[in-house]
Structure formats: C-alpha cells, structure tokens
Amino acid sequence: MQDNTNSEKTPILPFTTSDGRKNVTYVLHSQEKSTPLLPFNKYFIDSSKFYIDYDLLLKVNIPNEFLLVDKVEGNVIDDFKRNCLNLPYKDHKIYLAIEEKYTQNRWRPELAHKLWKKVMFYFPAKINPSGYFFGITKEMVIDVLTYIKSLGYIDFENIEDIYDQIELKDLDMKKDMQFNWTDKEKIVKYNNILSDRFNGYPPDFKSFNNKANGLGIQTYNRNNSTIKKPFLKFYSKSDEILKKENENLFNSMPLELQTICNQYLIYRYEFTIKKMNFFNDFSISNKLKDVLEISQDKWKEIGKYYLITNFQTEIKQPLDVSKLKPIETIMCLMIYDLIQLGRSIKEIELMFLNNLQNRSQKKRNKMLFERCYYYATVPNEQTRQLLENYNSIKALDEIFGF
Numbered sequence: 001m002q003d004n005t006n007s008e009k010t011p012i013l014p015f016t017t018s019d020g021r022k023n024v025t026y027v028l029h030s031q032e033k034s035t036p037l038l039p040f041n042k043y044f045i046d047s048s049k050f051y052i053d054y055d056l057l058l059k060v061n062i063p064n065e066f067l068l069v070d071k072v073e074g075n076v077i078d079d080f081k082r083n084c085l086n087l088p089y090k091d092h093k094i095y096l097a098i099e100e101k102y103t104q105n106r107w108r109p110e111l112a113h114k115l116w117k118k119v120m121f122y123f124p125a126k127i128n129p130s131g132y133f134f135g136i137t138k139e140m141v142i143d144v145l146t147y148i149k150s151l152g153y154i155d156f157e158n159i160e161d162i163y164d165q166i167e168l169k170d171l172d173m174k175k176d177m178q179f180n181w182t183d184k185e186k187i188v189k190y191n192n193i194l195s196d197r198f199n200g201y202p203p204d205f206k207s208f209n210n211k212a213n214g215l216g217i218q219t220y221n222r223n224n225s226t227i228k229k230p231f232l233k234f235y236s237k238s239d240e241i242l243k244k245e246n247e248n249l250f251n252s253m254p255l256e257l258q259t260i261c262n263q264y265l266i267y268r269y270e271f272t273i274k275k276m277n278f279f280n281d282f283s284i285s286n287k288l289k290d291v292l293e294i295s296q297d298k299w300k301e302i303g304k305y306y307l308i309t310n311f312q313t314e315i316k317q318p319l320d321v322s323k324l325k326p327i328e329t330i331m332c333l334m335i336y337d338l339i340q341l342g343r344s345i346k347e348i349e350l351m352f353l354n355n356l357q358n359r360s361q362k363k364r365n366k367m368l369f370e371r372c373y374y375y376a377t378v379p380n381e382q383t384r385q386l387l388e389n390y391n392s393i394k395a396l397d398e399i400f401g402f
Contacts, residue, residue: 037133037254037256038133038176038178038257038260038266039134039176040177040178041176042296043174043175043296043299043300043303044125044133044135044136044173044174044175045125045135045171045172045173045174045292046124046125046135046136046172046173046174046270047122047123047124047125047136047170048168048170048171048288049080049121049122049168049169049170049171050120050121050141050166050167050168050288051119051120051168051169052118052119052154052166053116053117053118053165054098054117054118056156056161056162056165057119057154057155057156057162058156059154059155060098060119060153060154060155061152061153061154062085062096062098062119062153062154063085064098066083066084066096066097067097067098067099067100068080068083068084068097068098079223080095080097080120080122081122083097084096084097085153087147089123089127089144089147090128091249092123092124092126094121094123094147094148095121095123096120096148096153097119097120097121098118098119099118100115100116100117101115101116101117118167119154121144121145121148123136123144124136125140126249127140127144129249129252129253130252130254130257132249132253133176133257137292138163138289138292141163141166141288142159142163145162145163146159163289164287164289165287166287166288166289167286167287167288168273168286168287168288169274169275169276169286170272170273171272171273171286171291172270172271173270173271173272173303174268174269175268175299175303175401176266176267176268176269177266177267177268177269177399177400178264178265178267179264179265179266180264181264181265183265184215186396187215187265187396188209188215190396191207191209191215191216191217192207193393194311195207195217195344196339196344196345197311197345198219198345199309199310199311199312199346200219200229200310200346201346202342202347204220204221204229205218205219206218208235213235213239214235214236214239214240215235215236215239215265216235216236217233217234217235218232219231219232219233219310222274225272225274226274227277227281229309230271230272230274230305230306230310231272231274232269232270232271232272232306232307232310233268233269233270233271234267234269234270234400235268235270236265236267236268237261237266237267237268238262238264238265238266241261241266242261242262269303269400269401271306273302282302284298300401303401304401304402307400307401308402311402312345328371328372331368331372331376332372333376335348335372335373335376336376338351339376345373348369348373349366349369349373353365353366353369
C-alpha cells in the first residue's frame with residue numbers, strides 16, 4: 001500500500017496549470033461524470049446519532065450501565081463511544097445506548113422529573129464500503145435497525161413507522177473534492193492563508209500535514225462547538241483511507257474505488273450540525289427522512305455559513321506596489337514581522353484599532369491596515385506575484401465553497 005503523505009508521490013495525471021484554477025476545476029467536473037462510485041462536490045451524511053423515542057418501541061433490553069447520563073450533573077455524556085454498547089457489524093461497530101433528560105433542581109432533587117427518554121444508536125457511512133462516499137441512506141438505517149432488533153435489544157412492529165420518527169443530533173455532513181497529488185502544495189499554502197483569515201483565537205484553529213494525520217485543518221472542538229463558533233474540518237480522505245489501520249476498509253472497496261483513492265488526492269470538507277438549535281437556525285427538520293430529502297443547494301448554503309463564520313471572506317485585489325507611501329512600506333514590514341512571529345490577522349488588526357475611539361479615524365486606520373496587510377503577506381515581490389497569489393486564493397475559495 002502506498003504512502004500518499006510522501007512528497008515524492010507522482011501523479012498519473014499531468015501537472016496543473018500555473019494559475020491552478022482551470023485545470024483543477026476541469027478535473028472535478030470530468031471525474032464527476034466518469035466515477036459513479038465517488039460523487040465529487042456533493043453533500044452526504046457521513047455519520048450521526050440516531051434517536052427513537054422510548055415509547056415508540058414495544059420493548060427495550062439495553063442494560064442500565066449503557067445509560068448516557070452523568071450521574072452528578074445529569075447531563076448527557078459527550079464521550080459516548082466509551083460508554084456505549086458496542087455491536088460488531090460488517091467489520092465495523094454500531095454504538096447503542098439510552099439517553100434521558102431530567103429537569104434539574106439542586107435544592108429539591110426529589111422534584112426533578114424526566115423530560116424524555118430515547119434509544120440512541122450511532123454508526124458511520126463506512127459500514128458500507130462499496131457505497132461509502134454516498135453516505136448514509138435509508139436502506140442502511142433500516143438494515144441497522146433490523147440487526148439491532150435481531151439481537152434482542154429493541155423490538156417494534158412496523159419498521160417504516162419507526163424510521164419515520166427517527167431524529168438526528170451530532171449530524172456530520174461531508175463533501176469530497178478531487179485534486180491531483182501535485183496540487184498538495186497549493187492546498188498547504190491555502191491552509192496557511194485560512195489560518196490568517198480565521199475569525200477566532202489561534203488556539204481554536206488546528207493545521208496538520210504529517211504522516212499520522214495527513215493534510216488538513218480544523219476549527220474549534222466538535223463536542224463544544226456552537227452556532228457562532230462552529231466546528232469544521234478539511235482533510236485528505238485519501239491519506240486516511242490508505243493508512244494501515246484502515247486496510248480492511250480499503251480492501252473491501254471495489255477496485256475502481258481503490259484506484260481513485262490511490263491516484264488522486266481526495267480532499268474532504270466536513271461540518272457538524274450539533275444540536276436542535278443548529279437545525280432551527282438553518283430552518284431544517286431534524287427528522288432523518290426529511291434530512292435525506294434536503295437539496296444540494298440548501299447544503300451548499302449551510303456549508304458556506306460554516307466557512308464565512310469561521311473565516312474572513314473578503315480578499316481585496318492588491319494594487320500597484322510602487323504606489324505605497326514610505327510610511328506604508330514601513331508598516332508592511334512591521335506586519336510581516338508579526339506574521340512570522342505567529343500572530344493572526346485578528347491580533348494584528350487589534351493593534352491598529354484597539355485604542356481608537358474616533359469612528360472616522362478607526363475607519364481610516366482599518367483601510368490602511370487592510371492595504372498594508374495584503375502587501376505584507378508577500379513582501380518584496382512585484383505586483384504580478386501579488387495578483388497570482390490573489391487569483392489562486394480566489395480560485396480555491398470557489399472550489400472549497402466560499
């Protein structure tokens with residue numbers, strides 16, 4: 001099995017053109033038609049927690065030790081995999097447990113009453129290797145429910161009635177993009193730019209490019225994410241699938257799919273719709289049957305929300321560098337030094353604007369900062385290089401969904 005984290009990896013397709021946009025876009029569209037086993041640039045469910053109301057089932061035989069509630073605080077446990085019943089299923093696992101919610105009354109605990117009680121099960125799309133990249137479907141959920149019933153943990157009469165009432169939480173949505181392996185350096189540079197454009201504090205942004213984790217970035221923590229600080233992740237799915245620990249998954253895939261994972265850098269965009277307020281804010285239902293009917297246009301809209309919430313989207317086209325005033329040149333060099341010290345764009349901007357009370361002056365300084373910052377990101381280069389970088393970033397923004 002090949003190690004695609006190696007910089008010596010050589011692609012079968014030719015190198016991309018110098019501007020990076022036309023060739024990459026062409027690959028995306030052409031492969032979309034020729035690889036029915038891997039649908040690029042479309043959103044699918046990668047995994048989710050699925051919920052069934054306790055009262056809808058004829059019986060539940062899940063031991064009480066798999067009740068996902070913190071005994072002290074009464075909150076649902078986030079680290080659910082360690083506390084769930086693990087059911088082996090097609091070389092993978094289904095996680096099964098019970099969740100319940102009580103009102104809290106620290107002064108009169110005896111007055112607490114149960115708000116709801118549900119059976120929760122979780123599984124990822126990889127339980128079906130041949131259709132893995134098409135995500136979770138109704139048929140997969142029906143098969144999993146039938147399997148859980150066959151083991152005696154739950155019982156029901158009409159599986160369609162149960163399916164219609166399944167609710168979702170911790171819904172992971174994904175889309176896959178295809179690049180040549182020679183495009184890897186462009187993605188590395190783009191990730192560095194996204195780090196500077198990140199709207200949060202630097203510790204909430206993670207970037208990785210190594211053998212253990214492959215290539216990618218992440219914002220915030222999945223378990224603690226909010227609608228204003230949402231978790232998202234970009235990562236090389238090819239690197240992940242080709243790891244030794246995923247050998248069984250790789251070998252279970254059709255040969256055509258194995259070839260695609262070897263020959264191309266499959267780069268995945270993933271985000272989590274965490275709780276009910278996420279569903280409400282996006283004006284979508286949390287019922288599984290409804291989620292599977294959501295249009296691709298709606299998913300693109302939601303995916304874009306995560307991007308523009310996490311990253312500054314406005315990239316101003318650079319002007320002629322020869323028109324910089326002497327004081328602006330000095331400021332550019334100062335900003336460049338701060339960038340080398342690891343300061344984010346937000347931190348540097350605060351240095352320019354933090355102590356200004358006059359709105360007009362603050363606006364002028366902001367314009368000056370933006371002008372100098374975009375020159376400082378590529379110091380000592382001529383306008384041509386600035387424009388090439390600008391066009392390359394805009395092209396990747398478009399491909400990634402901004």
